Amino acid sequence: MPLTEVAAPPNETGQDYLWTLNFGPQHPATHTTLRLVLKLDGERVVDAIPDIGYLHSGFEKIGEHLDYNQYVTVTDRMNYISPMANNVAWHGAVEKLMGIELTRRCQYLRVIIAELARISDHLLCVGAMGLDTGAFTFFLYGFWQREVIYDIFESMCGARFTNSYTRVGGLMHDATPVSIEKIRAFLRDFPKTLDDMERLLNRNRIFVDRTKGVGVMSREEAINRSATGPIARASGVTVDLRKDAPYLAYEDFDFDVCCMKSGDCYARYLVRMFEMRESLKIVEQALENLPSGPVNVGVDERTALPGKQAVWQSIEGTITHFELVMANRGFEVPHDEVYSAIEAPNGELGFYVVGDGSDVAYRARCRPPSFIHFAMFPALIRGHTLSDVVAVLGSLNIIAAELDR
Amino acid sequence: MEIDLPDNVVITKLDELGNWCRKNSLWPMPFATACCGIELMAMGASRHDVARFGAEVFRFSPRQCDLMIVAGRVVMKMLPVLQRIWQQMHEPKWCISMGACASTGGVFDTYCVVQGVDRFIPVDMYIPGCPPRPEQIIQAIIDLQDQIQREGTITGAEFKTPQRQQTKRALMELPVIGQLPPREWTANQ
Amino acid sequence: MPVSEDVVNALKARYDDLTSSEFRGETRVTAPRASLLEVMRFLRDEHGFDLLVDVTCVDYLRYRDATDRFGLVYILCRTADNLRLTIRVMLNEPELSISSITPLWEGANWLEREVYDLFGITFEGHGDLRRILLPQEFTAHPLRKDYPLQGRGERHNFPVLRRGDY
Numbered sequence: 212m213p214l215t216e217v218a219a220p221p222n223e224t225g226q227d228y229l230w231t232l233n234f235g236p237q238h239p240a241t242h243t244t245l246r247l248v249l250k251l252d253g254e255r256v257v258d259a260i261p262d263i264g265y266l267h268s269g270f271e272k273i274g275e276h277l278d279y280n281q282y283v284t285v286t287d288r289m290n291y292i293s294p295m296a297n298n299v300a301w302h303g304a305v306e307k308l309m310g311i312e313l314t315r316r317c318q319y320l321r322v323i324i325a326e327l328a329r330i331s332d333h334l335l336c337v338g339a340m341g342l343d344t345g346a347f348t349f350f351l352y353g354f355w356q357r358e359v360i361y362d363i364f365e366s367m368c369g370a371r372f373t374n375s376y377t378r379v380g381g382l383m384h385d386a387t388p389v390s391i392e393k394i395r396a397f398l399r400d401f402p403k404t405l406d407d408m409e410r411l412l413n414r415n416r417i418f419v420d421r422t423k424g425v426g427v428m429s430r431e432e433a434i435n436r437s438a439t440g441p442i443a444r445a446s447g448v449t450v451d452l453r454k455d456a457p458y459l460a461y462e463d464f465d466f467d468v469c470c471m472k473s474g475d476c477y478a479r480y481l482v483r484m485f486e487m488r489e490s491l492k493i494v495e496q497a498l499e500n501l502p503s504g505p506v507n508v509g510v511d512e513r514t515a516l517p518g519k520q521a522v523w524q525s526i527e528g529t530i531t532h533f534e535l536v537m538a539n540r541g542f543e544v545p546h547d548e549v550y551s552a553i554e555a556p557n558g559e560l561g562f563y564v565v566g567d568g569s570d571v572a573y574r575a576r577c578r579p580p581s582f583i584h585f586a587m588f589p590a591l592i593r594g595h596t597l598s599d600v601v602a603v604l605g606s607l608n609i610i611a612a613e614l615d616r
Numbered sequence: 617m618e619i620d621l622p623d624n625v626v627i628t629k630l631d632e633l634g635n636w637c638r639k640n641s642l643w644p645m646p647f648a649t650a651c652c653g654i655e656l657m658a659m660g661a662s663r664h665d666v667a668r669f670g671a672e673v674f675r676f677s678p679r680q681c682d683l684m685i686v687a688g689r690v691v692m693k694m695l696p697v698l699q700r701i702w703q704q705m706h707e708p709k710w711c712i713s714m715g716a717c718a719s720t721g722g723v724f725d726t727y728c729v730v731q732g733v734d735r736f737i738p739v740d741m742y743i744p745g746c747p748p749r750p751e752q753i754i755q756a757i758i759d760l761q762d763q764i765q766r767e768g769t770i771t772g773a774e775f776k777t778p779q780r781q782q783t784k785r786a787l788m789e790l791p792v793i794g795q796l797p798p799r800e801w802t803a804n805q
Numbered sequence: 806m807p808v809s810e811d812v813v814n815a816l817k818a819r820y821d822d823l824t825s826s827e828f829r830g831e832t833r834v835t836a837p838r839a840s841l842l843e844v845m846r847f848l849r850d851e852h853g854f855d856l857l858v859d860v861t862c863v864d865y866l867r868y869r870d871a872t873d874r875f876g877l878v879y880i881l882c883r884t885a886d887n888l889r890l891t892i893r894v895m896l897n898e899p900e901l902s903i904s905s906i907t908p909l910w911e912g913a914n915w916l917e918r919e920v921y922d923l924f925g926i927t928f929e930g931h932g933d934l935r936r937i938l939l940p941q942e943f944t945a946h947p948l949r950k951d952y953p954l955q956g957r958g959e960r961h962n963f964p965v966l967r968r969g970d971y
Contacts, residue, residue, distance in 0.1 A: 308829070328723050437856060437913075731961075
């Protein structure tokens, strides 16, 4: 069966010795499902036509049918490399819409999980980039530490992978001493692995040759193409929402934003490696100064689902539970719309939420960084060789579920 | 008539010998589309290490594989690709539908997600979970190995039995209002 | 937080048919359909809004008190001080087209294609306006409110493979 026709690009070069190569949608180096139609002149890529939508599963349409707490399970499946960051972004937007002020402890815990998610995302991204350029050991080093982060998440919320940890106005559970201890152990052990990983690849001749000077994007181009996150920072754009518009508790922490000027694949790799160290610093500070007190907003505000203890033993808890769970009650949502974004591992992850008074969003738009970053792929690969395709793809960290939603 | 056999000779049926070979050398073809693919990678990585069960040779070319693991949701645009890859694999071949999305559509009961790949290709083993843990995938592989040992034949007769031929669940007949033309499958395309 | 009052005042002085509103610290400016490209060019060149954050759309078919059917949303950011501004354009049924902003931002290319795919709004001057997420044969625009969540049966419309089929 012929795959869906890809229409010819607007300015097709008329050279008849060009040949066309189909790459994907089921190909190991795409990691997930995306398709490229490459126009090749020998080994050199003349043009690349991306074709996406092979994982379009209607996230935004489901968002109009699930309520604000239920939809968090679906956001897990969006960028499944770092589900916690998606949870934080979604409920950040919902809480901005409802005007909920989180407790300090909840803010700190959300910072911790978001930064752990960043580490795990970057580990997979650089690991897979190493894997594609021939460094399998490097990938296994990264994956081992991801398993440790999975363990931490599992002890926090019961699921190792798709966490759904946040709730409107708080978290599913408070952090237990066991999980805090696990995070501490991770903070102790991880720098050593990171050192090893840097020693393995940072000056590895093969890796450097395959990534340096490949897929270069200038600063102006990065801004013009709406790049955010590590990809923008590798091109010298000093944007980081954690510094520019500190959400949660980021203004309390001392950390650096890493920027590079060269804008090639190697720079993107280095930015990610450096950001992991900065994330470690943030987690360490947040853990040292973790405030005590409640993790959810108060029962009387009627936003966070009360714990079972409160439901059974206090009249306020019972009333709140009833108010929130009853079909015709639910949250008090204003008749308005907000956009709220966080600095997700991949870039700016924003949600545009339209509330219509009920406890189901009228529209739940996600601004997916992968989608915007993949759009710049043809510009990055033009003129390079076929073997650079995987290096550029790996450095962009395209997650198909976030790309297509 | 009595035949003296040396101690190091075993008599068995050809079917069983074939099954024994087949079950211990499954070559999975990871059709990883979404979240489950990451758990599939975790299964292959150092902690869970599927190499212990003789199924670690992941090959991304369907011509070299005999076990397709559909990991993740399959959407309208992807299903023709899935069917094509399934047809490119050589017999005997098996299919594991991994995770809620591949088996039933999962939480994605939406306009574009296929509600279970077993409506359109044959599936031998289902793994529940969203996503399943790596241990569950390993268990599914062990179960599949048992199944191959139990009912496999050299001629592939087990695939011709009626219940294997039917798709596992009746297709829901829904009127097609959108004018997507019905797709025809021919071998030459 | 930087304030957006200056920008809004400058915009209002230049174009007289703009309205603005504020909610949770976000400034929204509603621009008329015809002058979108000019407004965007003015904001980019004169006020330094160099980063296009997002382009999306909302279908207000079943929204209480809504007067227009579609609302396009453009979110701009000034990278120098992270000032954000949301530009809204309202569209109604027969005239579902608007000028594309791809001449200003390359990044708008796929975002506009997505809006076209899911809402059926055409962007004039886009140059490569094709469906991006759904198959090219698809006829509906699924994020419109009159399209059902479970679709109209397109997802069941495939041949069934059995063993031995080649």
